[in-house]
Amino acid sequence: MTYCVAMRLADGLVFASDSRTNAGFDQISTFRKMHVFEQAGERELVLLSAGNLATSQSVISLLERRAGTDVTNVLNTGSMFETAELVGQTMREVIRRDNPDGKLGQVDFSCSLILGGQIKGEVPRLFNIYPEGNFIEATEETPYFQIGESKYGKPIIDRVVNYRTPLDRAYQCALISFDSTMKSNLSVGMPLDIAIYRTNELKPCLMDRVDDQSAYFHELRQRWHQGIQDLFANLTPPNLG
8 A cells, every 4th residue: 555645836836746556464565655857947747656566566667668758758748737647548558457356366457547747838737537537627616636545634635725825734734634544554654755846847846755764754753733722622622511
């Protein structure tokens, strides 16, 4: 299991993903779930992946292999929408190749992807690409997407993030969302990969890997936990008679 979240905000884009992959309690590994495709000053693309690791790695490998060639690829598409279509087609291609029926025994070959970024001349855009290869786009009313183990981290994002949220606050919220998820589900774990892009800069303003030694993450986690405890302690208790 994994957890990824991405936000398209007025000021730019925020991406965060964990790196834990497990196939049982005694088989836990670390794999990067964030993949970046870029052309300096022309386009910045980020893919987050969740689901079957073999499928998602095959999709990323095909996209990387074809990038820069004469065929239509993620570095020569005319728009972010066309890029999302291409990624969805590549996902369908991999699943058909490896398992035309979609499943083999009890193994699910599907994966989910979040694609975000900006191509010069366009505004930043964000897409949630489903296992079937189709997708939806983030809007001002729905400015973020999650894939993987999303339920534990969703409440804090719903309460804090909107389209006008500053990037630094959105980054804090993403980290707290991961802290809540990791506290409730051991299949999501550190290190976390973070990428933040300001609108029209076409380069990251922050690209970081947050691990167990991160002083800022530990401070944020402790202050959030204490803040919840203090708030709850100050709530007016009910009259139980």
